[in-house]
Amino acid sequence: MSEVLKVDGVSRRFGGLLAVNNVSFAIEPGQIVGLLGPNGSGKTTMLNMISGALKVSGGQIAFQDQLVTGLPAHKIAKRGVARTFQLVRSLPSLTLTENVLISAAYGRERLWGAAALDKVAENLALVGLEGRGDEPVADLTYIDLKRMELARAMVADPKLLLLDEWLAGLNPAELQIGVDLIRRLQQRGITILLVEHIMDAVRATCARCIVMSAGAVIADGPTDQALADPEVIRAYLGDDDA
Amino acid sequence: MKPFLFGLLVIGLLAWAPLVLNDYGTGLLLGLTGYATLATAWAMFSGPTRYVSLATVAFFGIGAYTVAVLSETLPYPLVLVVAALIGLSVSLVVGLATLRLAGVYFVIFSFGLAELVRQTVTWYEVNVTGTLGRYIFLPLEARHIYWQLLALLVLTLLIGIYMRKSRIWLALVAVGDDEVAARHAGVDVTRTKLALFALSATIITLVGAIQAPRWTYVEPTIVFNPTISFLTLVMALLGGAGKLWGPIVGAIPLFLLFEWLSANFPNHYSIILGGIFILIVFAVPNGILARLETLGQRRKGEAQ
């Protein structure tokens, strides 16, 4: 197995808008890859297509050498792709434990009972929510909800983790904890595709970056090079001017 | 062990009741058990997923009408099986077609389903069999019907208890909260909804089939009476559709109230019913039990 994820000529159209335009890239196992770009450049749309939340308008996506294009989200999740959402999606009728448990129960291993609860507790501890499993998620703060989402993604033992601005909204101290956490996930052998606007965090975690603008990839390479690319600078500055 | 013994005791008492009650009492108990089962079965699907189904009487009527059509030709237990199978098939077709869509389309479709089934049955009877209205002659007394309903209610509750301990409950609640999140956690949302809708509809069909012999004469307008959908919904909502015991807690007072109303205000029954329902929507949006629970939580919160 060479690549964890291979995106080949993928496009997505919303009516007249081409939100993702013929994008191709591949990710090697164990990498943390940054997916950057100004607002509205198509990053979330790209993640949505990889996780099966949206259908592609054209192109192919392969996960661990098998085509997953067109598969429903739950099947892709079962193969080992987990994600967090830019706008947190919690299950407010359930407790913190149950919010994470569902992903263990319906994930690759279909755990249930004591084994599942152990695994949930372990992952709650991983994200810094130990001992709080009985709290209703409706009462959690935004930051804790983001932690919950990461625990829910991790409890399924994913091969590929998609993080959509998971670090957004953290204060500097929390940001440092978050960055350390992401690095620790990498040490577990998880491949991560990270959408992020905070450049310090990107530099601290990603060896490689893919930069999108207006739906197309405009740079792809080692982080320093990609961020120094004149076209990338123009894309971001142009965005600021607008 | 204790709740188990207590449960057996209650079931035993309830089963024994018609032997000492007069006809009126048995009839009342029968009607109540019927509605308790309907409301519990309704809430099994609609409670956690929040897909409001207005189709109860479509399935109830299918059950009753099947018995009316087949009671002469097949042995009774087999008639029940056939009724259940028909209810199951219809619910699968309806579910497959509508459950993939947003909740509101489902509500609309279920709202008209009873009328559709009623008109289709009427059309079929008039054009194909040439009869409209059928007699049911089955050697079943009120208490026999009541015992069957009681057994079905117990079975429904057992399924409910089991479900709440299994992962499917988590999936159903998740579907009600956020389908996208549920999908990405690995839940096959469409299949989960379909399975539960079909289970709930099949139980409702059976209630109709079992109760059918209570009417000796059956025709589409009688068995597809929309008030049944309405009452079921109101009972489940009042008691709290998300709780195992909620629908029964709602069914008891409302059934007695409705009995009293229809005996004393037969002409204004539907007006009062509608008015009460509007009040319920205003007063207890999440049902009485859910409300008690939130109050309890608040008190706990203050104590800490």
Next chain:
Amino acid sequence: MFEHLINGLVLGGTYALVAMGLTLQYGIARIMNLSFGDTVIAAAFAAYVLFTALGLSPLLSLLIVVPAGFAFSYGIFSLIMRPLVRRSANSEALEVDSILATFGLLFVIQGVLLVLFGGNFTSYSYLNVPVDILGAVVALNRLSALILAAVLGGALVLLLMRTRWGLRMRAVAISASSAPLVGINVIQTSRMAFAIGGALAASGGVVISMYQTFTVTSGVVFTMKALIVVIMGGKGSLPGALAAGLILGLVETFVAAYIDPGLTLASTYLIFLALLLLRPSGLFGKAS
């Protein structure tokens, strides 16, 4: 054939008129009103009473029934819907609440009509004279119903498309959350839309009473059909409601004429289902 076409247009025109009312209530006021068809039927009974008791022609009774429909719906919105709109945290909660509350209202209206009129089929004979149009024989009452539906529907479309007031309505339909930013009072606009929707329902009831038999319980079917038309046409779209209403009326008339009158509702459902599965956003709605 030509005769069926005209009858289909009459029926379709009526559906379109009624559905425009519902699309105002659902698309702009965001209230899914399950008692809508019962408002229609109540108006039909009112026209019946005015005709048989006072000898008032349906055209004149419009002048009474339509304002009454407006006032009734205005009152219902203020009394029942507004508190629900206020307390609802999101549009989903409002949808469920309004469905449940109007479901209750349905039984109240039906109950009142039942007390007043009983459960029998009702109709009256007005302008029941055949006219000949290009060889097809059509009852004059149907023809006037069609003209009436066209005039009322046309007036509404003009109002919405050409006036500032209409612009406000459309703004709320497109985005209720950003309308306040440009100084639009959403609750007021919603109430207006809901009341006008009720007025249209009432006018639809009068039109229907001119050429159809109705009973106290026919409301459910009208609600269903209006909902189907609204969804087919795309929620909140008047041209969509017009086109979808006409399609539905034509299909029903032809099914009744060439297949079986007992299967019209089934055919309506079939169209609805096919449409939901193929184009969930409606014929004229934006594909998402």
